Amino acid sequence: MNPLTKNMWRDINKSKGRFIAIILIIMLGVLIFVGVKAAGPSLNDSLNKTVADKNLSDIQVLSTTGFNETDLNLAREVPGAQVEATKFKYVTGGKDKVAVALYGYDKTAQQNKLIMRSGHLPRSNHEIVLDKKAKTKYGYKLGQQFKFTKNAGLRSRSYKIVGFADSPQYIDNQSRGATNIADGQVRLFAYVPQEQLNLMVGTILNLHFNSLKDKNTFSKSYKDSVDQKLRLLKQKFKNRSYQRTIEVAGTYLTALNQQQQLIDQLKLTDPQRADQQQTQLNSAKTKLLNKTKTTYTWQTRDDLAGFSAYGESSDRIAAIANVFPVFFFLIAALITFTTITRMVEEARSEIGTFKALGYTKWEISKNYYYYAIAAGVIGAILGAIIGNETLPRIVLALYKQYIVLDWVVSLQWITILISLVFSLLATLGAAIIVIRKELVEGPAALMRPKTPKSAKKILLERIKPLWNHLSFNSKVSYRNLFRFKSRMFMTIIGIAGGTALILTGFGIQNSIGASGARQYSDVFNYQAVVKMTDNGDFAKVKNILQQDGQYRSSTAINSTTAKITAKKEKVNDVNIYTPKAISQFKNYVKLGSDLNQKRVVLTKKTAELLKVETGDKIQVTTADGKKVNLKVGAISENFIGHFLYLSPTVYQEKFGQSAPTNTLLLHLKGQTNNQRQNLANKLLNSGEVMGTSYTHDVMSTVSQMSSSLKPIILIFVLLSGVLSFVVLYNLTNINVSERIRELSTIKVLGFYNNEVTMYIVRENIILTIFGIIVGFGIGNLLTAYILNQAATEQVIFPLTISWFGYLVATLLMIIFTAIVMLVTHKKLQHIDMIGALKSNE
Structure with missing residues (x-):
């Protein structure tokens, strides 16, 4: 192993904390960037698998007079259509007489298969499968009887409960749609053998297309394809409504037409009376046709209860993922850039020594590049794996408002590649810029310590009454703040970024809930x-x-x-x-x-x-x-x-x-x-x-929209807190290492340990307060931007952040500052003053 490589390994071993800190910062940035970006697709993929496995209809048509074989054959003329007719109606039943969407169970049906949660499907005429909500919300149990009201129009009023199920037609555990019976809200769905519904024909026509099965049900491609199929179906049924009305009213029309013949005969003997009866007959025909008039209700998956809300929910997560993690990652990258820069600057004397020994610029710089690449790649790989494999699963596990069969979490390769590129820009990019800058200088200049920045008068000094009342330590702190402007800005950015991210997390949830x-x-x-x-x-x-x-x-x-x-x-x-x-x-x-x-x-x-x-x-x-x-x-x-x-x-x-x-x-x-x-x-x-x-x-529906984001928000707040802590700790370490000679000097001069600590911490407190205030402003701007991206055609989310969000963000920053202060205090107690004050020349 050549001396340069040995030196690199010594540097890593000597400053393990810094190397690990770089990895952690990159890992956190990539973790939330990849993880949140993967959450939206995972939600969609999981539901897509569920609806594909259970053959959810692509199109449903409801008819007021039902569908006979002629209707089914018309629908089959749509290319690729698998067509089934199902008996269905809204009825009231149960101990609370709630509205129930009642379906006729047909064991040969291939579409809209139930997801059994307990029990079994109906096996005899007096058995019923109920919505899982009947068990969880209304307390029904297997073996009990479920009774319908008299006007339900069933062959029996009471059925034995043999199973509880979920349905791909009702993916939202809360919503079952609206109706014009009971209180206007469908509370449950249920299945009884189709023979139990006193209906001659099916009232819902289900169409499923195998060619659409592999498409993302929320994609524009899928929706365009379904719209095309629906337009063709409507063309097929263009004249069917009138024909079906005549078919249903046929028997009665025949009887009325027979009366017509009697009227024709009456015209010969009593024309006036014949005209009166003709008028009455025409009125009776009109009333009959209006009563039996066939009307169609056309539905796609978007019209099913909760389906659009699910798609909008994953869209909101995608909108958040397009902004929140990117901002998070930029902060992580910025701090990493600063850390790498500081590391190279600390190695000036070593670079000068190797340059004096005759090593080329490439030979000197490549080991720093390897160091930066190692930290960036390790951090990016760890963050990508943990983020992609854990965050979507956590979201899915906590996303209990909707039903899914299996979790589907795919690797988001493009997102992972983007995060790797940005990680290397933050680490390798910093190393390249700083190394090139350092290697311009000669060996002699590099082996000497970098000339400290000279102190300059700051604005406060010009305000004499205020400046004169400050203590010596306070004056030193204020001077140092403006003397090291880059470090000041980095600390403010780190604190403000963490505060803004935490505030944004609360703001998104508060604002969505506030719309209702x-x-x-x-x-x-x-x-x-x-x-x-x-x-x-x-x-x-x-x-x-x-x-x-x-x-x-x-x-x-x-x-x-x-x-x-x-x-x-x-x-x-x-x-x-x-x-x-x-x-x-x-x-x-x-x-x-x-x-x-x-x-x-x-x-x-x-x-x-x-x-x-x-x-x-x-x-x-x-x-x-x-x-x-x-x-x-x-x-x-x-x-x-x-x-x-x-x-x-x-x-x-x-x-x-x-x-x-x-x-x-x-x-x-x-x-x-x-x-x-x-x-x-x-x-x-x-x-x-x-x-x-x-x-x-x-308002309950809007509240559920807000609650569905709680797992995402909790993850944001926790990870933002961790990032803020790591950033603050890392910047404080850089601050201490940069000023080790200065701190050793004041310690030699007789400053107590607490005074030496406050020499650094006082600056942190000032920067933390300023960073929190700036963070409040950035947090509001970031929240407003995300809400604008997440808004739907129907809903506007007003910018609302509760006092609790401000309180949590502020307290977390204060706690992190306090922890860093304690760690710094312990570290400063064990400074090697003699070693730090030795001349490098």
């Missing part, structure tokens, strides 16, 4: 929405409400949905509210500006998507195809959904009629779940109401 809270406090001030039937009796509904002890007041509005276009941009499913009385409406919805008689108010997110401002024109297309042009009078704050508010005057002017009231907004006192459900049932049973929805349910 702000929507239902700053914007909406009602607790429930009651949707009336077409001819609903408001007086009857008001009477039911007034008998409820939790009811306070209500206001009537017209509520509908429409598509809005402007400047070649489009937003679907915009809620349009037109109040009956503007004076009452402002007590239920806070728009931030008056909804006067000629005002149109559009919500902020909708305006952003349409790229419109106050004064711009928009085109509104209603569900029945009517188009009107409106001028935006104001833009209001809104956090969830899309809304357009019209005054009654504008509605009358643009639509040519007064706005028909079809919805009630309710003010209610605090309700329990049972009280909400009972009120919704009473309103539904009145026959005047289509359904009732509660703001409590929406």
Whole structure:
């Protein structure tokens, strides 16, 4: 082994702490960079495996009159389609009479297979498999009876529970979708043998395509392919609705047509009476066709309960991964760069000696390059392996809101390669820059100690009244802070970065949770929405409400949905509210500006998507195809959904009629779940109401969105804390080693151990305080940027960071500073003063 190589190994052995510190900093940066970047794909891959293994339908079509063999054959004309019809309907049942999505079990079916958690599938006519939630939330057990209400329309009312299951159609453990029975929320799904449903044909048409099975279900490629298949399917069924209606009404139409012959005969004897009967007959035909009218509801996976939310959740993690870990890694790389730079500068005399002995620049520099490469590669490999293999699994293990069969964690090779390149830039890049700079000097200059920076007057010295009142030690500390500016900035960056990352972690969670809270406090001030039937009796509904002890007041509005276009941009499913009385409406919805008689108010997110401002024109297309042009009078704050508010005057002017009231907004006192459900049932049973929805349910969904990020945030906070500690410890060590002669001098002059420690620590305290303050600002900016990236088309996340986040970030930095202070104190007690003060010449 040549002298240069021996010297390198001696350097590593002599300064193991520094070598390990470089590895740790690089490892932490790569760990969180690779780990978080892998979390989003792992969530998607895990769900993709689940839906592929259980053959989740790509397209579902619901029909009000069901599907016969003709319909199935039409669907089979779509290339590659595997088609199955399933009996399905919403019913009420159980001890709490909740809404249940009831499916007919067919053992030959290949799509939407259940994931059995306990028990077995139905084997006889009086057995039922229930949603796992029936066991975990409602306390049902195997062997018990589950009873449906009379109006469920089943062959039996009571079934023996033989199994509990999850379904790929309901991946969100909390949400089961909405319906127009019970309280408007589906609480459970269930399967009984299909013969038990009194339905002649299946009511859901399931289509699955093997060609799409290997595609990422959340990818644009998959969605484009499904949209193409859906368009083709709709073309096949273009004229089928009318044909199916005639088929269903056929027997009755035949009877009515027979009456037609009698009317024709009557025309010869009593034309007037014949005309009356003809009118009655035509009316009867119209009523029959309307009653049996076939309508289709088209669904893709995005329309399933919780599916879009899952995709948005992984998108949010991906958005966080595009910013948070990169910032984390940049701090780690910056500190590593400083450490490597300091290491090379400390070796000036050795470099000068080897240069004097005749070694070439390459021979001298390559061992430092090897040192930097070794630290960078070891740190990067450890960080990549630990990050890729642990963080996604931790996230998946804690991500209990959704069901998955197996965890799928793939190596993110591109991310790993990027992290390796940046690790080498931070280590090898620093070594190259500094070595080249040092080797320019001659051997004699290199073997002498580097000339210390001369002291200069600082700004504080010019403020005489303040400067004169400072102690000697304080003056020295302030001078040293500005004397070593690079070290000062590095320490501030390290502390500020750690503080910002911790604050950002809390900020992301607080802000996502705040979207629901702000929507239902700053914007909406009602607790429930009651949707009336077409001819609903408001007086009857008001009477039911007034008998409820939790009811306070209500206001009537017209509520509908429409598509809005402007400047070649489009937003679907915009809620349009037109109040009956503007004076009452402002007590239920806070728009931030008056909804006067000629005002149109559009919500902020909708305006952003349409790229419109106050004064711009928009085109509104209603569900029945009517188009009107409106001028935006104001833009209001809104956090969830899309809304357009019209005054009654504008509605009358643009639509040519007064706005028909079809919805009630309710003010209610605090309700329990049972009280909400009972009120919704009473309103539904009145026959005047289509359904009732509660703001409590929406807020619960948003709260779940926030909770789902808790594992990610916890990991961020912990790793950010560790990085901050390592950075502070490393920079303090560099500070001490740089000033060892200075510290030895003041110790020789009679300074006590505590005074010597405070000589260094006082600077750390000042820099820590300043770094925390800067970190607060950076944390807010970083959180705001990530929230902007994570926002969906439906939701805006307002920047919100609770006092607890600031407190935790501050306390952690203070604790780390205190720990480093204690370690430094012990180290300074054992300084080799004689050795440090010896001349190098």
